[in-house]
Amino acid sequence: MTRQYDAIVIGSGPNGLAAAITLAQAGCSVLVIEGKETIGGGLRSAELTLPGFIHDPCSAVHPLGMGSPFFRGLPLERFGLRWIQPAAPLAHPLGSGEADAVLVERSLDATAARLGVDAGRYRLLMEPLVENWAGLLGDLLGPLSVPRHPLLYARFGATAILPATGLARSLFKAERARALFAGLASHSIMPLERPLSAAFGLTLGLLAHGVGWPIPEGGSQRVTDALVGYFQSLGGDLVTGWMVKGLNELPKASAYLFDITPRQLLQITGDRLPAGYQRQLSRFRYGPGVFKVDLALDGPIPWADSNCALAGTVHLGGTLDEIAAGERAVWRGEHPERPFVLLAQQSLFDASRAPAGKHTVWAYCHVPNGSPVDMTDRIEAQIERFAPGFREHILARHTRSAVQLEQYNPNYIGGDINAGVQDLRQQFTRPAIRPVPYTTPDPQIFLCSSSTPPGGGVHGMCGYHAAQAALRRVR
Ligand SMILES: Cc1cc2nc3c(=O)[nH]c(=O)nc-3n(C[C@H](O)[C@H](O)[C@H](O)COP(=O)(O)OP(=O)(O)OC[C@H]3O[C@@H](n4cnc5c(N)ncnc54)[C@H](O)[C@@H]3O)c2cc1C
Incomplete structure (x- = not known):
């Protein structure tokens, strides 16, 4: 050239x-x-299992994508992008049966109302952040510098710097809110006893209420396609x-x-x-890796609590103690028997993702860096625990270990998706x-x-x- x-x-x-x-x-x-x-890195889609089932090999759920000050300024809809908001951003079942799942809805009040004794404390924690989510996000999504919203940033920082377990145990009185916060904070991919792990819980929580946890119609590749379409309209070249x-x-x-x-x-x-x-x-x-599973199902996941079917994303790991133990084990180089599983069920809200009546499942758990271990059984056991009979619906599966994820994308060193x-x-x-x-x-x-x-x-x-x-x- x-x-x-x-x-x-x-x-x-x-x-x-x-x-x-x-x-x-x-x-x-x-x-x-x-x-x-294929263009897109961690933002692609493919028929990984069976014809007509569109899976996201990496990213699937895009609160950051929709909330990003940069993406918000681009005419991506003109280039084919359409965001879909699931009925609720997130469900977190606790395993004690029907109607026990914590449901995070766009409405802060509706979410708080489901948290019983912790309703007021959850509102107190989230309300000031949610009310000013756009300004706060602008300050958070950049290099360390003088914030544009110093008071808000200081308020966020004072809590964000804490370990997630410490914050959840001291603020919340009951398991429901504690478990919810532990699941959100586990996106940090570090032990929840570490300082700053709370930052991930706060950010994902405020995004759930402020922005939603949307999925792109047709899969993550559509975001890439829209970015590429716009880039080419500006005269850019790609090879x-x-x-x-x-x-x-x-x-x-x-x-x-x-x-x-x-x-x-x-x-x-x-x-x-x-x-x-x-x-x-x-x-x-580099940090821990992830093990990824994509499934084709002959029907929706048979959740014990039907509220889980309202959510685009479901966190499977039970209580705060259980989730924290799993994340600690991964950091020590172990593979937990009951890993914390992040699951998305895009086809419930986007019919273009699977043939009529059929469904896709996107799920992963954390594993030690460079792990070749197959976690399929343990991930499926976690889903089965909250959705008895789920395994009978599996038509096909596609998996990638941490080692295979690095082969798929060389940026995922040892399977570390946060680079x-x-x-x-x-x-x-x-x-x-x-x-x-x-x-x-x-x-x-x-x-x-x-x-x-x-x-x-x-x-x-x-x-x-x-x-x-x-x-x-x-x-
Ligand atoms: C299983 C999984 C689930 C995830 N879920 C989410 C989610 O739901 N939401 C979310 O926001 N994020 C999620 N992520 C994280 C997200 O995908 C990444 O943070 C994001 O893609 C990072 O973007 P990037 O541009 O920095 O790098 P990447 O997206 O990794 O892109 C790097 C690109 O560089 C290319 N490249 C590398 N080396 C070379 C070279 N030498 N020459 C030419 N090209 C090269 C690679 O092939 C790749 O295409 C997930 C990731 C994984 C793996």
Whole structure:
């Protein structure tokens, strides 16, 4: 390829595409290079099990995508994206039978009302955050800087910094609210006794009420397709099937933005980066992996509590103690017998996902980094526990271990879907300590993946902020 570009983006995950769009919007000529044959990274869909069953191999539920200040400003609906809001964002059954599930609804009041003695405390915790969700999200989804809403940010920060277990046990009196919060905080993929694990519970909770936990009609690939459609309308170029191995193979450009993690950047850049920065990147820590299951069913999941069928996402793990024990075990390098399972049932709300009367299930659990262990039985046992008879409905299954997830997407080092641990130490210093974390000591090289702030999830904000830094260089 001989053409010269203002900027080249390596990797086409949501952050790579967000970076490419931001640069193209500013009038730059941009090329995106994707190593795999399909664009999208963790934002794709495929018929993984049987014809007509559309699964999401990675991300499926998009509160961050819909709430993202960057995505909200793009005309994605014009390029075919339609968000579907399930009747309720989340259900969390506790296993004691009919009508015991905690249901998180869009309405804060309706949700609180189901929490019994903790109704008032839940409202007190969430209300100020939910009322100002857009402003707060703008401050949270970026690098550490002076917040635009300092009071709100301080209020959030004072609670967010706590361990989830400590916060849930001291604030809530009953198991229902405690278990709910533990499930939300488990998205942190770290022990719930760790500082900052509460931040994930708060953020996902406020998003459930403020934004919803929507799914894209037709699957996550539709978000990618809309991003690509818009990018191409701005004149952007894309090439697939080109796994970049070294800098010398890249066409000339003023800036290179890498939608990859520090370990891959070190391999690609060799000694071009100074030794001190290389040392920092080599100390970057990766977290636990995940084991993923996609199922084709001949009918809906037969939940013991029919309220679970109202929710797009269901958290399966029982009580706070049980969930916390599972997450601790994973961190110690063990595979819990009863893992915390995150499950989505998109076809209940989107008929395009499966043939008439049939259904899809998307589920995963956390496992130690680099685990080759098959968790299918344990995940299915957790579903069966809250939906007796569920296994009889399985028509076909597709699974990926943590090791296989890295083969599917090289950014998932050891199966780590957040591209690096998001604990207190690394959340604010990812990928290395620098005034602008997206820059490197080489003025042409930038990192734009979820290994930079604000971290994992489909929101495009790492890409957006990296592109802002690169624009200063290109200009
Ligand atoms: C099972 C699972 C469930 C998830 N669920 C959710 C969810 O419900 N909601 C949510 O918000 N997030 C979810 N996530 C996380 C989300 O998918 C990621 O945080 C997000 O995709 C990260 O975006 P990214 O652009 O940083 O990187 P990625 O999406 O990982 O994209 C990186 C891209 O770079 C390409 N690449 C890597 N190396 C090279 C190279 N050398 N040359 C060329 N191309 C290269 C890769 O092939 C890939 O396409 C989930 C992830 C997984 C695996």
